[in-house]
Amino acid sequence: MTPTDAPLHVLLIEDDAVLGGALAQRLRLEGFRVEHAVNAAQALAALRQARPDFVLSDIRLPDGSGEDLYRRALPHLGDTPIVFATAFAEVGQAVRLMRAGADDYLTKPFDVERLVQRIRELVPARREPGAAPQGFGLSPATARLAADLERLAGRDVPVLLRGETGVGKEVAARVLHERSARAAEPFVAVNCAAVPRELMESQFFGHERGAFTGATGAHAGWFEEAGAGTLFLDEIGELDPRLQAALLRVLQDGVFRRLGGRQDLRFRGRLVAATNADLGARIAAREFREDLYYRLAVVELWVPPLRERPAEVLALAQGFAQQAAQRQGLAAPALAAEAQAALLAHDWPGNVRELRNRVERALALAEGDTLGSADLFPERALDEPAGAPATLASAREQAELAQIERALELSGGRLAEAAQRLGVSRTTLWKRRKKLLGEGARQSG
Numbered sequence: 001m002t003p004t005d006a007p008l009h010v011l012l013i014e015d016d017a018v019l020g021g022a023l024a025q026r027l028r029l030e031g032f033r034v035e036h037a038v039n040a041a042q043a044l045a046a047l048r049q050a051r052p053d054f055v056l057s058d059i060r061l062p063d064g065s066g067e068d069l070y071r072r073a074l075p076h077l078g079d080t081p082i083v084f085a086t087a088f089a090e091v092g093q094a095v096r097l098m099r100a101g102a103d104d105y106l107t108k109p110f111d112v113e114r115l116v117q118r119i120r121e122l123v124p125a126r127r128e129p130g131a132a133p134q135g136f137g138l139s140p141a142t143a144r145l146a147a148d149l150e151r152l153a154g155r156d157v158p159v160l161l162r163g164e165t166g167v168g169k170e171v172a173a174r175v176l177h178e179r180s181a182r183a184a185e186p187f188v189a190v191n192c193a194a195v196p197r198e199l200m201e202s203q204f205f206g207h208e209r210g211a212f213t214g215a216t217g218a219h220a221g222w223f224e225e226a227g228a229g230t231l232f233l234d235e236i237g238e239l240d241p242r243l244q245a246a247l248l249r250v251l252q253d254g255v256f257r258r259l260g261g262r263q264d265l266r267f268r269g270r271l272v273a274a275t276n277a278d279l280g281a282r283i284a285a286r287e288f289r290e291d292l293y294y295r296l297a298v299v300e301l302w303v304p305p306l307r308e309r310p311a312e313v314l315a316l317a318q319g320f321a322q323q324a325a326q327r328q329g330l331a332a333p334a335l336a337a338e339a340q341a342a343l344l345a346h347d348w349p350g351n352v353r354e355l356r357n358r359v360e361r362a363l364a365l366a367e368g369d370t371l372g373s374a375d376l377f378p379e380r381a382l383d384e385p386a387g388a389p390a391t392l393a394s395a396r397e398q399a400e401l402a403q404i405e406r407a408l409e410l411s412g413g414r415l416a417e418a419a420q421r422l423g424v425s426r427t428t429l430w431k432r433r434k435k436l437l438g439e440g441a442r443q444s445g
C-alpha cells in the first residue's frame with residue numbers, strides 16, 4: 001500500500017535495458033518512484049509484493065505476450081491502470097487488450113510527456129484501498145454491520161455482502177480479511193463482471209503449459225493465488241453460468257484442477273462474495289444457481305446506501321478532504337455551512353465512491369481553504385437560467401450515462417445483455433458506468 005504522501009509508484013515493464021533505463025530515469029526526474037522489471041516473471045513478483053499506482057508494460061516480453069502478462073497481472077491490479085507500449089505492427093494485440101479491460105496503449109516511439117500526462121490522468125485520485133473505514137458504525141444504519149464484520153472476521157463461514165454500487169462492499173470484505181487470522185496472507189479481489197469470458201476458467205483455476213493454444217507456460221489461477229488468504233468475488237451475480245457450476249464444485253469438494261492439470265489442488269482460502277444485483281430475481285429467472293447461492297450466502301450482510309447513513313456523510317467528507325489535502329501537501333480544507341447542507345441533502349446515487357470523487361475533485365478545483373457547495377456540485381450551476389452552458393464533456397457524459405441506464409433497464413439489470421445492446425464489452429460498460437456514477441455526472445436534484 002502506498003502511503004498517502006509518497007510519490008506515485010510506477011511499475012515499468014520493459015525488456016530493452018537501454019530503453020527501459022532511460023525511461024525509468026526520465027520518470028524519476030518527473031518525481032515518480034519507478035520500479036523496472038525486465039520480464040513478466042519479475043513484473044509479477046513485483047506486483048505481488050506491492051500494488052503500484054500505474055503500470056506501463058511492453059507488449060512483447062521475453063517470457064510471454066502482453067496478453068499473458070495481463071491475464072496473470074489482473075488479480076493484483078485492483079484499480080491500478082495498465083497501459084501497453086506497442087510497436088505499430090502489434091496494435092491489433094493492443095486493441096484486444098483494451099477490449100479485455102486494459103486502460104490504454106501508446107505506439108512506440110512515444111513522447112515521455114504524453115506518457116506522464118496519461119499517468120496523471122489515469123491514476124485514480126485515491127491510492128489507499130485499504131484505508132481504515134471511517135464510516136461503518138458511525139450511524140445506526142451501519143452500527144450493526146460494523147459489529148457483524150468484527151464478529152465474522154474470526155470465523156471462516158462464507159459471507160455474501162449485498163448493497164448498491166459504491167457503498168463499500170470491498171471495504172467491508174477487507175475488514176473481514178484484515179481482522180482475521182488470514183491478514184498476513186493475500187487478499188485477491190476479482191471483479192466477476194470484468195473478467196473476459198474467454199479467459200475465465202484459466203483465470204480462476206490456472207492452467208498447465210500447453211492446456212490451450214497460446215498457453216506457453218503454466219500459470220496459477222486465483223484460487224491458488226489467494227493461498228490461505230481471502231478470495232473476494234465482487235459482482236458475483238455476473239458470473240457466467242459455466243463458472244457458477246465450476247465454483248460450486250470447488251465449494252463442495254474443496255479441490256480444483258488447473259486447466260490441463262491432473263492433480264487436485266486444495267482451496268485453502270476464505271471466500272467472500274459481493275453483489276449489487278437482486279440475486280433472488282436472478283435465481284427465479286434461472287440465471288443464477290440457487291445451490292451456489294446457498295453455499296455463498298451462509299451469512300448475508302447488507303451494506304446500506306449512503307442516503308440511509310446521513311450521520312456518516314460529513315465525517316466521510318471531512319476524512320476524504322483531509323486525506324486528499326495531505327497528499328497534495330495542503331492544509332485540510334473546511335466545509336462551508338452551505339456545503340455541509342448540500343452534502344446532507346444530496347441522495348448519493350453513486351454512494352461513498354461518489355462522495356469521495358466529489359470531495360477530491362472539489363479540492364482540486366477550489367480556490368481558498370474552504371469548500372463551498374458550488375465546488376462539490378459544480379453541475380448545479382447548469383440548472384441556473386443564466387448559468388454558463390454545459391461543457392461538451394459533461395453533456396456527453398450525461399447522455400452516455402442516460403443511455404447506459406436505459407440499456408440496463410431494458411435488459412433487466414443484466415450487464416452482458418446491456419453491453420450487447422450498446423455494442424461494447426461488459427468490461428467497458430462496467431468501467432464507464434462506475435466512472436460516470438462516481439463522478440456524479442448525473443444531474444442531481
Ligand SMILES: Nc1ncnc2c1ncn2[C@@H]1O[C@H](COP(=O)(O)OP(=O)(O)OP(=O)(O)O)[C@@H](O)[C@H]1O
Pocket residue numbers: 126128129131132133134135136163164165166167168169170171172234274276352353356434
Ligand atoms: N466506510 C468507508 N470509509 C472510507 N472509504 C470508503 C468507505 N466505504 C467506501 N469507501 C470508498 O468508496 C469507494 C467505493 O468503495 P467499494 O469499492 O468498497 O464499494 P463497492 O460497494 O465494493 O462498489 P462496487 O459495487 O462498485 O464494486 C472506494 O474508494 C472506497 O475506498
